[in-house]
Amino acid sequence: MITATGTRTAFLPFARPMIEVEDVDEVADVLRSEWLTAGPRTQKLELAVAEATGAPAALALSSGTAGMHAALVALGVRPGAAVITTPMTFCATAHVIEHIGARPVFVDVEPDTLNLDPERVAQVLADGRHDVGAILPVHYGGHPVELDRLLALARDAGVPVVEDAAHAFGATYRGVPIGQVEPDDGDRAVSFSLYATKNVTSGEGGVLTGAEPLVRACRPWILHGITRDSWERYGPRGAWEYDVLEPGFKYNLSDLAAALGESQVRRWRSFQQRRTEIAARYSAQLAALDEIDTPVARPHVVPAWHLYPIRLRLDALTIDRGEFIEQLRRRNIGTSVHFIPVPALSYYRHRYGFDRDALPVTAAESERLISLPIYPRMTDEDVDDVVAAIRDTLAGHRR
Ligand SMILES: Cc1ncc(COP(=O)(O)O)c(C=O)c1O
The missing domain is CATH 3.90.1150.10 (Aspartate Aminotransferase, domain 1)
Structure with missing residues (x-):
């Protein structure tokens, strides 16, 4: 309620999760079951996301950042490669590029959507100055990027696309849900975040969608590179023996978090x-x-x-x-403000510089944004x- 002086009587937070009794019950059920880490509830979350988006396969992880990292590795993006991305994003989008030893190339955004501008991407691909290894667009604020043009450019250039869909659960582009990819398209992956403020949340978490072989390739890598996950080792039909194929990461999601995530995805x-x-x-x-x-x-x-x-x-x-x-x-x-442009943040500014003339839309628009x-x-x-x-x-x- 607003008072005569134009002030609400109680603070309205910028974000609040939508936690209801059914969410509490689902999480309590997991606690009672005593299976807390990745197991049957994590599998149910993956199925729920695949069903909601129409994706051929889905992989639950500890964060959206982990999903992007895993996808870049699985898609074979090499250290030293350039990865085209948007400056109008959270630092995580650029960090995963750094994590694999690649280099972000920030390309300016469209003035209306603030999404990566495909025509500027086309120029960077055409000028041949960068050895481009992937394109990493963000569906800014949940408004899909111009996928038709961007995917066609990527296909022509022979580079994979990892979509940062942290904001975009539930969005559609030309009637197709974000997260859906063709079952035979092994050059594309989509990473959702289930962070506390996101449209559906597991507190912390993420889901990666893509073609089945790509998701399968990521599975061991998000659990230390181990050939059998915990459920396969300690579940009712588990077997103790396992091997390690590579020094993977610890990016799995717990059943506790997955139960909340699945309960949210249902709604x-x-x-x-x-x-x-x-x-x-x-x-x-x-x-x-x-x-x-x-x-x-x-x-x-x-x-x-x-x-x-x-x-x-x-x-x-x-x-x-x-x-x-x-x-x-x-x-x-x-x-809140989404975002301080990534190249304006100290680490990226010192490493790559923030050339405002090369990013005129970002430079001008980022200074006048407020997220309600x-x-x-x-x-x-x-x-x-x-x-x-x-x-x-x-x-x-x-x-
Ligand atoms: C655009 C964007 N990308 C990536 C992330 C990272 O998601 P997570 O916190 O699940 O790693 C966020 C989170 O706020 C985001 O806003």
């Missing part, structure tokens, strides 16, 4: 419907405000609406983005409170 449609309603309510009200640009949804996609990023018209305001966020916070509205709260628990009144706080802030700070 993804209702979560998505509420996110879509909230986005529509924001857009309808914010359209009247000249100082605010609202996010787009291209006609051939269904966004997951993980984020609702507005952009301030800073030339119409007497305050900058940081002060605008502070004004909203004082009005009890939590917000959007999650199924929000009521219409919560949405209206956010809009009221924005109006109130604008009223005092118009140029």
Whole structure:
């Protein structure tokens, strides 16, 4: 509720998970079963994600980051290769490129969606300056990247694609769910995050989807390179003997987390419907405000609406983005920023530089972004409170 001074009485957090009794019951069942690590519940989560997305196969892991890392290794991306990615992402997207000893090449984004711009990718592929080993796009905020063009470019260049779908569970591109890949397409993998703030969550976790051989190749690698997982060793039909094929990582997901994830995946449609309603309510009200640009949804996609990023018209305001966020916070509205461009972060800036002239859209747009709260628990009144706080802030700070 907003008071006469334009301030909510209780703080509205930027993100909240949608945990209900059935989630609690599912996790409690796992505790009672006494099988806590990866086992039958992890397998059920994999089946649920494969069914929801139409993917040929799915692999549960400890994070979305782990999924991208595993995919890059399984797709054979070599140390020293260049991996084309977007600067408008979380550091994890670039970190996995560093982890395999490859090098991120940040390519600018489209002004409307803030997704990797396929035409700029085409230029980088054509100019031949980089030995490109893969393309790693992000479905920013849950709005799918232009997959048709990007996948065609990758195919022509003979490079694999790993999609960072951390934000995109439930999104579709030309009617096809993000995560679905052709069963014979061994050059593509899609990594979802089940992190606490994501559209469906297991607290921490991730799911990688792709063709069956690719997912099979990743399986031992996410459990130390061991040929039999714990369930196959210690389950009712387990066998003690195992071998190690390579020094793999410890990226498996526990049954505890998987039970929560699967319980959430079962309800993804209702979560998505509420996110879509909230986005529509924001857009309808914010359209009247000249100082605010609202996010787009291209006609051939269904966004997951993980984020609702507005952009301030800073030339119409007497305050900058940081002060605008502070004004909203004082009005009890939590917000966030997605993202500080990765090449602007110290490690990447020192290593590769942040050439603002080479990334003009990123440089300009990233400074005026604010992500508003959007999650199924929000009521219409919560949405209206956010809009009221924005109006109130604008009223005092118009140029
Ligand atoms: C775009 C993007 N990629 C990757 C990740 C990493 O996901 P996880 O925390 O599951 O590793 C995040 C998480 O916030 C993200 O926003």
